[in-house]
């Protein structure tokens with residue numbers, strides 16, 4: 001019994017370490033900057049004309065910078081909204097934590 005629980009725990013860990021590259025995008029316009037140093041969900045899909053809102057639930061200041069666009073600083077508890085009106089896949093990062101925090105918005 002204890003062995004089965006351990007295996008289940010390992011499976012969850014492995015899924016968590018898989019990175020976002022092959023994660024199925026989630027249809028939502030809300031992204032959380034979750035504890036700690038994460039965009040959640042990391043990959044989303046929205047419709048053209050939708051506004052995506054990033055909300056900082058973490059204990060640190062983060063930013064949202066869509067590639068080629070301006071950087072938006074988001075303090076703890078604050079949020080930033082960006083409208084996407086052209087179909088495509090948009091990569092973005094937190095410029096303070098580029099290594100740990102990035103994601104994509106796919107606009108259909």
Ligand SMILES: [Cu+2]
Pocket residue numbers: 037061062063094095096097101
């Ligand atoms: Cu950050």
